[in-house]
Amino acid sequence: MLVLTRKKAQMIQIGDNIVIKVIQTGRSTVKIGVDAPANVRVLRGELSEELTALGPDETLNKRESFRGALARFMPRAAEAVCCEAV
Numbered sequence: 001m002l003v004l005t006r007k008k009a010q011m012i013q014i015g016d017n018i019v020i021k022v023i024q025t026g027r028s029t030v031k032i033g034v035d036a037p038a039n040v041r042v043l044r045g046e047l048s049e050e051l052t053a054l055g056p057d058e059t060l061n062k063r064e065s066f067r068g069a070l071a072r073f074m075p076r077a078a079e080a081v082c083c084e085a086v
Helices: 045-053 066-073 078-085
Strands: 013-016 017-026 030-035
Touching: none
Parallel strands: none
Antiparallel strands: 013 017, 017 030
16 A cells, blocks of 8 residues: 655546545545546445445445435535535
C-alpha cells in the first residue's frame, strides 16, 4: 500500500485518467473528489461490501434503492448525494 500525505487542493494521479483531489480537511475528516471515466465504478467501502453480500441474481436496485442504502450509512447526506449524482 502506498501512503501519501496531501494538503488541501493537492491531487493524486492514478494511471492516465483517474485523479483524486483533496477538497477539504477537518479535525477528523477528509473530503476528497474522484475524477474518473464513466466506465470506472467508484464506491465507498461500505457500499462495495453491500454489493459483495448480494446474491448472484440480486442487484442493489432490486434489494433496495441506492438512496436507501446510502441513507443507512449517511442519513443526512443521502438526499444531497443522490441529487448530485443524477
